[in-house]
Amino acid sequence: MRASWITWLPMNTEVEYRAFECSSNQTLSTSWKSAKGYSRQINVGRFTDRYSMIHTAVMTHLQSDCKYEYHVGSGLFWSETFKFNGRTPEDGNTTLASFIVYGDLGTGPYAEYTRVALKDELKNNEYLAMIHLGDFAYDMEDREGRVGDLFMNNIEPYAANYPYMTTTGNHEKFKNLTHYKDRFIMPWNEASKNSSYFYSLNIGPLHMIFLNTYAYFKEKFINEVLTQTNWLIEDLKEANKNRSLRPWIVILGHHPLYCSVDWRIPTYPENVDCQIDAPMLQSHLEDLAYTNGVDLFLTAHVHNYERDAAIYKNETIPSELDTQNMHYNPNAPIYIVTGNAGNRRARNDPTSKTPQFWARYLSDDYGYGRFKAYNETHIYYEQYSAQNKKTVDSVWIIKNRLSYAPLD
Numbered sequence: 001m002r003a004s005w006i007t008w009l010p011m012n013t014e015v016e017y018r019a020f021e022c023s024s025n026q027t028l029s030t031s032w033k034s035a036k037g038y039s040r041q042i043n044v045g046r047f048t049d050r051y052s053m054i055h056t057a058v059m060t061h062l063q064s065d066c067k068y069e070y071h072v073g074s075g076l077f078w079s080e081t082f083k084f085n086g087r088t089p090e091d092g093n094t095t096l097a098s099f100i101v102y103g104d105l106g107t108g109p110y111a112e113y114t115r116v117a118l119k120d121e122l123k124n125n126e127y128l129a130m131i132h133l134g135d136f137a138y139d140m141e142d143r144e145g146r147v148g149d150l151f152m153n154n155i156e157p158y159a160a161n162y163p164y165m166t167t168t169g170n171h172e173k174f175k176n177l178t179h180y181k182d183r184f185i186m187p188w189n190e191a192s193k194n195s196s197y198f199y200s201l202n203i204g205p206l207h208m209i210f211l212n213t214y215a216y217f218k219e220k221f222i223n224e225v226l227t228q229t230n231w232l233i234e235d236l237k238e239a240n241k242n243r244s245l246r247p248w249i250v251i252l253g254h255h256p257l258y259c260s261v262d263w264r265i266p267t268y269p270e271n272v273d274c275q276i277d278a279p280m281l282q283s284h285l286e287d288l289a290y291t292n293g294v295d296l297f298l299t300a301h302v303h304n305y306e307r308d309a310a311i312y313k314n315e316t317i318p319s320e321l322d323t324q325n326m327h328y329n330p331n332a333p334i335y336i337v338t339g340n341a342g343n344r345r346a347r348n349d350p351t352s353k354t355p356q357f358w359a360r361y362l363s364d365d366y367g368y369g370r371f372k373a374y375n376e377t378h379i380y381y382e383q384y385s386a387q388n389k390k391t392v393d394s395v396w397i398i399k400n401r402l403s404y405a406p407l408d
């Protein structure tokens with residue numbers, strides 16, 4: 001488990017942690033363990049230089065049945081104490097894995113519904129992690145990086161107590177995504193190096209793949225696209241080899257591959273996100289996902305909630321059995337957009353006036369998703385309206401086989 005924090009002045013980097021509750025009968029050792037980390041100077045300014053130190057340290061040898069407390073600091077000065085669940089990827093535990101998931105969360109008043117609801121939500125300790133699918137703060141570099149700092153302080157109550165897993169959106173583009181890369185350190189892999197652009201992990205019955213969809217929109221990122229694609233091909237191959245252990249493959253990213261025309265910009269002749277950008281992304285990712293039996297795409301960017309049926313090549317693909325809120329043995333990926341945690345403007349999209357025929361549910365309430373992978377046969381997603389304090393939509397995806405695509 002990695003902790004990251006910022007100080008203005010250079011100082012040592014240390015984290016102290018200990019288990020305070022374990023479900024097994026073992027005797028708890030109450031002594032603190034200590035780990036040293038490293039720090040480096042980052043320039044968070046936009047028009048002028050504004051420096052701070054980003055520190056990061058990793059807590060190791062955690063037990064998945066224990067809860068931990070920790071604080072970070074210099075060895076002389078310490079933060080307040082935070083808590084986290086010791087269940088981490090690759091711990092061999094294939095039971096329930098549940099997450100909060102959203103995209104497009106800012107620092108302004110439209111994010112307030114979500115910020116308030118999440119504080120309550122996370123008291124229950126029901127979730128393993130939070131997933132933020134790009135577009136942070138609007139924008140982190142604004143006011144010489146103070147908006148980024150404000151955002152990090154806003155999310156601290158949850159991000160310090162839960163793993164905060166990220167992908168990059170289009171609002172992180174300043175200086176080649178410098179704020180994203182500096183502030184969020186995601187699991188490392190050989191191909192992505194230290195970029196946090198793309199990575200995958202195994203947890204519970206899931207193989208989760210986090211992609212950088214922004215790269216597909218800029219020619220200058222052609223090498224990143226190639227590197228990511230080659231990595232993705234190998235990653236999917238490996239995930240399919242392990243499918244009997246983790247039958248669910250979920251891809252997470254910022255930009256949707258499918259969404260309905262949403263009239264985000266009423267005067268604009270064509271909707272860029274859904275009519276132009278989404279088909280472009282389909283051309284890069286859809287076949288790869290389909291031939292590898294990917295079960296679900298979770299994305300954001302469009303500022304609403306949209307749940308679609310299983311789709312391939314813009315056609316609804318029937319499952320063995322479909323109802324409004326359930327798909328049994330789907331035969332193509334299912335697509336969900338959850339991009340309305342609270343963006344910068346009061347541009348809460350009116351729910352699409354022309355939902356596509358594969359669209360199953362749309363909502364323009366501010367809120368977030370609750371995603372639960374129960375076991376090898378059942379996963380569940382529901383969209384919670386933070387604004388109206390109720391669940392607005394839910395879906396069960398059920399299967400009694402490892403994959404709809406043939407496995408080698």
Ligand SMILES: [Fe+2]
Pocket residue numbers: 134135169170171254300301302
């Ligand atoms: Fe976006």
